[in-house]
Amino acid sequence: MRYSTRIKPISYFKANAAEVLAELNDGAEPMILTQNGEAKAIIQDIRSYEKTQETLAMLKILALGMEEVRTGKTTPLEDVVAEIKARRRETHG
Known part of the structure; x- marks a missing residue:
């Protein structure tokens, strides 16, 4: 530009x-x-401003996620899948 x-x-x-x-x-x-x-x-213009704000929000979320990975605040995929399956069994009998 x-x-x-x-x-x-x-x-x-x-x-x-x-x-x-x-x-x-x-x-x-x-x-x-x-x-x-x-x-x-x-x-x-307002449309450009809103797009910029949405982009900044997404970048902030990405940065927070990367920080969680860096500090080891993650859950193995297998554990997440098992938890979801357990919840489905509880709600579906």
């Missing part, structure tokens, strides 16, 4: 908010807003 073309001062966003939001909703890349020459915020 080339964000260099998507860097705008906040005054640009204020003057063109409706147009910028329409572009974002049509799939434009996120826009970086500056204030006094410094990057202060990034705006993006």
